[in-house]
Structures are given as structure tokens and as C-alpha cells.
Amino acid sequence: MKKVSVIIPVYNTTEFLPECLESVINQTYTDLEILLINDGSDQGCRDLLEEYANKDARIYLVDSIQRKGVGAARNAGINRASGDFVYFLDSDDYLPLSTIERHVHHIGSHSMLTGRVKKVTVKPEEAGEERNSKVLKNRNKTRLFKNYSVLNRLISMEFVKGNKLRFSENVENYSDVEFLIPCMINMKKYPYITECLYYKRVRNDPITNPALSQMDKDKVVRDYMAVYNLLKDQYEGNGAVSKFLDRQFLNYYRKSVIMLLADQKQVPQSFNSISIAAKKVNPKALKKLNVVVKTEINQLRNEKQASYARLIKLHHLLRNAKRAVKSRRKVYVFLYRNFFIRMPMKQKKIVFESFLGKNYSDSPKNIYEEMHQNYKDYKFIWSFNEKRKIPGNAKQVKRFSLAYYYHLATSKYWVSNSRLPMHLDKRPGNIYLQTWHGTPLKKLVFDMNEIHSANPKYKLHFYKQSRRWDYLIAANQYSSDIFKSAFKFEKKMLEFGYPRNDILHDAERDHKADELKLKFGLPLDKKVILYAPTWRDDDFYEPGKYKFQLRLNLQQMKERLGDEYVILLRMHYFIADDIDTSGAEGFAYNFSKHNDIADLYLISDILITDYSSVFFDYANLKRPILFYTYDLEKYRDTLRGFYINMEEEVPGPLLRDSEDVIRTIENIDEVMEQYKGNYERFYEKFCGWEKGNATKQVVKQVFKS
Known part of the structure; x- marks a missing residue:
């Protein structure tokens, strides 16, 4: 049997480590060297790593007090590895039990064998196996390397050392690209095996402990530009690599850079690094671009920041308008964001909503009835799914109607006991009173580990929605303490009990x-x-x-x-x-x-x-x-x-x-x-x-x- 060195960089992934390490320890292929590279984790994570290192002789712990990044951690693993093959695994992911055996069985004389990566949010009860798939001997190399990831690839250590393969240590994201480009150049065949699965966990908490890909978008984009600029200079004479990098850059620009710059404040912050990269793109690569993107790239190349900013603003306006015509609600959201929210704000207008427009009830009802009795100079709007019989002269609007968006955009106050939709941008001066709807027994949001609900992005969405709250009501000290931690709420807590x-x-x-x-x-x-x-x-x-x-x-x-x-x-x-x-x-x-x-x-x-x-x-x-x-x-x-x-x-x-x-x-x-x-x-x-x-x-x- 040939030894496989499994290299696992670890940084504060205590909650995921047991699933990850058990999936490696219990592999059907047993001739393993498991290198745990602790990249400056906290004491709790370090203790767990030591516990595993003590119970399996195949595990070696390489400990670093200072965090150096995943690239440096993987390089440290390569330096320490003694196996015939190397296999990289992230510490929040896990493997079906026969993945490494299948890789070893099929790699033959190839320098690298790549398997299939499957993204998951919650681990299935049984990590599935696929037994009827086949090795594809000559997969298109562009397709094989376009994900910029070294994961689920069994690689010959002789090939790694012979080509001096290393990961970039200057960036946190895209450090794999520097390792993979020489692979693309020096491999003669590009085999791929569909039956070798790798479960890539999409973390459900990108706020408290994000994966690298969930970091702030501006940081991710800056890292990409740094890697692109470095490699374009390094492989300037290699037409195939240069063409690959240019194609990837333009795809990345359309999918990631443009989305980052939807926030106009990001244009001056990011312009220089994107402009430097755009100058390195071969003009021939621009020929097939649509006229809008091509014009933007040319403005970047010519360092025209002011005109580029105007183009990006127009790009997003046109993009949003194109999306808006697909449905009536999207038209209303477009009008809300681009027109209604710029209209004068009514200082004494309040929009009320209870349980997503389903009821006239709960604390919003009590607050409305108090104000209806004693604050006659206010104008009241109620959002409902269907018309209700309610006291007073409040105007009723159908939830998600044109009037709903108009009144939300022009009211100073919002009062709700549940979360308002993600797409409602909150304008300066708007006051949002979140009454909430109960004392918590069940763990909430950031006090939960796994998410089993229908929305795997529950934590991210909740975080964005709750940043709009200005006031939050608590019924008791117990609730107040929990809301501060579970909602990450740092504004004004109203500690009076529930109006309802x-x-x-x-x-x-x-x-x-x-x-x-x-x-x-x-x-x-x-x-x-x-x-x-x-x-x-x-x-x-x-x-x-x-x-x-x-x-x-x-x-x-x-x-x-x-x-x-x-x-x-x-x-x-x-x-x-x-x-x-x-x-x-x-x-x-x-x-x-x-x-x-x-x-x-x-x-x-x-x-x-x-x-x-x-x-x-x-x-x-x-x-x-x-x-x-x-x-x-x-x-x-x-x-x-x-x-x-x-x-x-x-x-x-x-x-x-x-x-x-x-x-x-x-x-x-x-x-x-x-x-x-x-x-x-x-x-x-x-x-x-x-x-x-x-x-x-x-x-x-x-x-x-």
C-alpha cells in the first residue's frame, strides 16, 4: 500500500472538527498520515486537536500559535508530509468512508486524480457512495481547474516536489491558484472520477465564524486581483495560461466584481486594484464581451474612475430594471428602491404589520390602539394579506402591493413583530420598532449550531434584517439577555414587558x-x-x-x-x-x-x-x-x-x-x-x-x- 498524507489546516472549527476527523480516521483506506495544521486556533480548538492526536497514532499535530493563513498551513503540511500522495481536506468538510480508497485505486500512473465536490448545509445521515460511475481520462483542463480549488484531488508527492508546488501565503482567498497553475501546465492528462465524493460544507453562520468564501466581499475581490496580477506577470510568456487567467478574470468580473460595486461606496475603494488587473487583460479577450462590460473594462484600463462609476451605476439600474419586468412584485421593489425611497419622508406616518400581514394582533395592535386614542395627529397604515375589520381610521394596504412599498418608503416609523422582507432598504431617519413575538424557549439564530429549517441562509438573512431594528422589546431580563446574544442586538432594548x-x-x-x-x-x-x-x-x-x-x-x-x-x-x-x-x-x-x-x-x-x-x-x-x-x-x-x-x-x-x-x-x-x-x-x-x-x-x- 502507498501512504497518503492527508493535510487538514484548522482555524477555530471546533463545532465541525469531530465530523471531519471521524470521516478521515474511519476511511476504508488505512495507510494514512493525517497532518493537522493548527493555524492559530483558540484554546478550545487546540485542546480538541490534541485529544484526537493522542487517540490515533496516524495523526500528527503541527501547532502554530500565530495565524498565518490557509496557504501557509498547507505549505507547512507539504513540508512535513512523508506519503506517496497528498490529499487536502478543509476542517469543516467531511468524506464518505471510501473516498480515499477509490482515489488510490484509480489514480494509476497519473500525477493527479480529481473527484466530485458536493456542497451541503447539513450532513446527511449517511455520506453516500456512488459505485457505478467511471473515471474520465481526459477532462477539459479549463473545466477541471476553473473552481480554483485543490480539494478532493489526490496528488503524487513526486509531482508536487518535482514541480515545487506551493500555495500563495500573501492572500487568504484564492491561495490555491498558485498551486494549481503549474499542475495545469505540467500534467499530460486530466483524469476525473465522479464516484469519489467530497462533502463541502456551506457554513450556516457567515457572521460569527465565516468560511473564507463568506468573508467581506471587498476583501475577497482584493485577494483575487492580487493573485491574478501576480500570476499574469509570472506566466507572461505562456499563452495558454495567460488565456485561461484572462477568461477567468472576465467571468469573475461579471459575477463578483460588478455585484460588489452595486454599493457605490466600493468604487473608489476598489478601483485601483481592479484597474491594474484590467490593464493586464489581453485586448483580444475583450472582443466577445457585451458592449456595457467592454466599455467598463476600457474605462478601468484607461483609469477613468469618474466615468467608470457612472457606468457601474447605469449598469445596475439597467440590470435591476431588466429583472423587475419579470414579475409585478419585482417592478414594485424596483420602484421602491429607485424612486419611492427618494420621496419626502412623512414624519408622523407609521406602518404596522403583525405576523407577516396575517393578523390584526399582538403588540403592534396594542401600540396602534394606544396611538389611535391619544396621538390623533399621526397617520396610520396597516399591512395585511386581506382586508380586516379594525378600529379607527387606519389605511389598509395589501402586503406586497404598490401601495405597501410606497407607504414603507415614505413612513418615518415601521412597527412589526416579525421580520420585514430582505429587499426593503431602510432609509436614513427611518425608525424601526421591532416588538418581537415571544419569550424564547427554543434556541434562536446565533445561539443555534446547525440549521434544519427550509432556509439554509437563515442566519445571514436574519442578521441583515435585524440590522435595521432601532428598538426591540423584551418581556423580562431573561429575554433581554438572550436577544442581545442571539440577535447580536446592540441598539435600544425596551424593557417594559410586552404590550400584547x-x-x-x-x-x-x-x-x-x-x-x-x-x-x-x-x-x-x-x-x-x-x-x-x-x-x-x-x-x-x-x-x-x-x-x-x-x-x-x-x-x-x-x-x-x-x-x-x-x-x-x-x-x-x-x-x-x-x-x-x-x-x-x-x-x-x-x-x-x-x-x-x-x-x-x-x-x-x-x-x-x-x-x-x-x-x-x-x-x-x-x-x-x-x-x-x-x-x-x-x-x-x-x-x-x-x-x-x-x-x-x-x-x-x-x-x-x-x-x-x-x-x-x-x-x-x-x-x-x-x-x-x-x-x-x-x-x-x-x-x-x-x-x-x-x-x-x-x-x-x-x-x-
């Missing part, structure tokens, strides 16, 4: 509850159970539309509890499924589309939930709360994780099936007595700020004019 919970402390709440029961047509002689579960991150149709399977046996509940109770079903606003209550008529009522869940709190005598934040609000009433947690282990350990210990801290029992739920309700007085101590501690911690006056305090703080 004021009604739960209203002296007239019992009278209002009786009125609501009559309004809803519920029997006045029966108690009310409210079932309000949350959604599951991994069970979805598409982003924002989640599946839900009702796991309560409504028919059995009706038989045992129907003489004394009725049950109201209230699904999370993300849940798209209609809930079937067949066979439980007169007992089960579906209130999923009811505007405001606070109404349902008032009329209910018992709450059943799972991991929804509703129980934090409901606790203000000091009424029984039951937790139907049939999938507790999966939800806690895989999908989300919790901030508190549910088994010890929640103010009610954790129940696993319908029989448990029914039996607990039948003995509700005994259960309440059993959890009395828990409930008192819970109330003090999570409801202590709620005094019934949060709305007035928030309005006074935010709307100062």
Missing part, C-alpha cells in the same frame, strides 16, 4: 372573557382548553410554510372530557396545514385564523402547548399549563435546543401521549397543587415586568415627536 400582555392584567379581563365567549358562540357552561403548539424546523413545504400532524386524539378527548370542556386549536402562523376536527364537532373548534391569540388566553381555563413561547405569556394568568412534548428529545437535541431545562423549570407536567393529556386534565387540581412551587418561581422570573402598562411606556419612548 397588558390585557392579561386588565381589571376587566373576566368581563371581556365572557363577552368573547358569547361572540365566538362557545358554550358558557363549559371550561375551555386552548391547544397552541409550535412548528417543527425540519418538516416543511417551503420557507414560511410548515407541516403539522395533530397528535391529540380529539375523539377520545371528547368522550372523556366533553361534558365539562371544549378545546380550541390555535396553530402557529407558519403552519400551512388545515387541521381536521372531523368526529369532534361541538367539542373541538379551530381558531387558527383568529386574529389575536390574547383573546383565546382570556377565555381559556387550561393551556396545552409544547415548545411555543405562548406559555410564557399565559403564565401571567396563573392558570394551568400542560406540555404535550411527544418529540422532546428530537426537538431539544437535534432541531433547536432549549435555553431552560424543561424537565425542571416549566410550571406544568411534560406529557407524551393523548392518554397522559386526558388523565392530567381529569386531575387538574391535584396537578396544579403539585406544580405550585414551580409556577411561583416561573412567574417571578418571566412575568415580573408585566404590570399592564407596557404599551404606554413603549409609545412614550419611541414616538417622541
